[in-house]
Amino acid sequence: MTTNTDALRVDLGKRSYDILVGEHLLANAGQYIPAAAGRGACWIVTDENVAPHYLDMVTGSLRDAGLAVRNIVLPAGEENKNFGMVERVVNAVLDGAPERTSTLVALGGGVIGDITGFAASQVLRGINFVQIPTTLLAQVDSSVGGKTGINTRHGKNLAGAFYQPRLVIADTAALDTLPQRELLAGYAEVVKYGLIRDAGFFDWLEQHGRAVIEGNLDARIYAVKTSCAAKAAVVAEDERENSIRALLNFGHTFGHALEAETGFGSEMLHGEAVAIGMIMALNLSVRMGLCPAGDLDRTMAHFSSTGLPISVSAGGDRKWDPVTLIGHMGHDKKVRDGHVTFILARAIGDAVIARDVNMAVVEDMLRRAIAA
């Protein structure tokens, strides 16, 4: 391995796997994949945005390692995360007569990871899967933990599979070609790990968050590693989201409602919705007397200083309606026995699961947040 590469282990018994975080990993992918996923034929799935930057590099590295490689290039964008695209990938792989030892490699952001992982879970009822996330969001969140899925007309990620990769390769150099807006959206998930379980990491981000965003290599590696380690620990404890894994949904119940309203498109990116959703969750926590107002203020100050949105009013001239947003929450996977599950916070670094929130308080909070 090169210097500056660390392996984090996601501990899931027989389905355990490593996350490699470092620089220059893309060009050496062929060195890492065989040890984790064997020497079967590989299909690299990527999109039209990522392909020009990294597809030749990764394909070449796998071929140099003696692996048979084919490429599947999909159109880019969240609107393609649907049944049809998964079917297209499954059929494209089946065209090449895969075996159970074959490997699907996801090279791209969260959309590519979700489509590819869901397809890998289906081909021959499950072939090897390797994640090479190229966005900050995918590196710190979606590539770790085994959730794959697609959107339907009912909402986001409502169909999918729990399917763990054999290996995750997070090359921080890939972030250099990422548009600033997407980088920031991914940074929202980085801050989330501080907010839910690690006040010390939040402190560090207050000092070094701008360095992460501006491209400081050591800061990026530390932020990605710490985020992956946080997620890996939660997933190892609760793979199927029966308990503590729900904390990772901090900001997501509100965020999903905002995305549903804006059509899951480029009007509001997932990370932007989560950022606003986390402020809403903290706001709700403060109103319920659970969290000191100072922690909300401090979080808003950090978001503002790094360029993250803190309210929907920043999002444009769309008309928002609290009751409609609450309606979207009712279609969320996190509904249980008719109750929407909220993740709230007692303080920065101390999130909790709440199942009996008074929806009138939620509506009032949303009404004020929208007017702000």
Added chain:
Amino acid sequence: MTTNTDALRVDLGKRSYDILVGEHLLANAGQYIPAAAGRGACWIVTDENVAPHYLDMVTGSLRDAGLAVRNIVLPAGEENKNFGMVERVVNAVLDGAPERTSTLVALGGGVIGDITGFAASQVLRGINFVQIPTTLLAQVDSSVGGKTGINTRHGKNLAGAFYQPRLVIADTAALDTLPQRELLAGYAEVVKYGLIRDAGFFDWLEQHGRAVIEGNLDARIYAVKTSCAAKAAVVAEDERENSIRALLNFGHTFGHALEAETGFGSEMLHGEAVAIGMIMALNLSVRMGLCPAGDLDRTMAHFSSTGLPISVSAGGDRKWDPVTLIGHMGHDKKVRDGHVTFILARAIGDAVIARDVNMAVVEDMLRRAIAA
């Protein structure tokens, strides 16, 4: 429980479940489901052939037990076991805002079980699944073991999920409305359990097989129970088909090739293809000096006496070609490192996995079988 009902346990750790075998179980489904799958909302998925016979009965039983029930009625037939039908079921369930505690109930044959199980594995990344198989094939084979899937243009069951049900309810009375041809096709899988691991059961079938086919209740219950117990034991030992579970594919490598050639339709039913495939596998075993010719003769005699086909020449005036059939085998999931895996037999009741079969011998056997 009514008399004549026995529970067999499929032992898969946290994913263990019961198979109930007996009579009058359909009318009492509502008594059994809550203990296994909870009291969440249920969707019963069935097809247009089964619905007129049993849908009201099962729906009524679940409603009497206080469960919320909705119905999804699909067109019947293997040609509907495709991506589009799974998407249709997933969307129909999502229309009703399911929760993670909701249950999909498959009421029908293997096609309904496969579509419903695959859909259940996907909705919210996995909700409860209950199998109520109404064909002999589904009762003794496809409803047990957690294999779900669909056909693609490349072949049968090439995409799917391993997804275990919470409960299997096999009501032998449902077989009374099954067309004779389908009953016989299912009987092929019953005989398979004798041929691969249980010579005593094969003896019993030689004596009582006709009673099973002609509708004797005790004989049917014994045959279904013994078959389910055999499959449950194999699945418990090797859920993901890394080793011994492959024995269940006896007759299936040849059978799948025959089905691929005939288009997976009504020209040749799955069980008919498996019956012919088992004779081919025994034939190959005899040619390779592995199995006494007397065991092949005895099996052919039993097939003929019960009405099972023993060769493709019985199938009509289609032109068969050995090389084309071998080509179909190359697209089978059971290919490993380019080698087709065959399940052969050393004797009735003693099947073995063979990975290095001389394909020239296979071709010669097929050429003679086709000419016969």
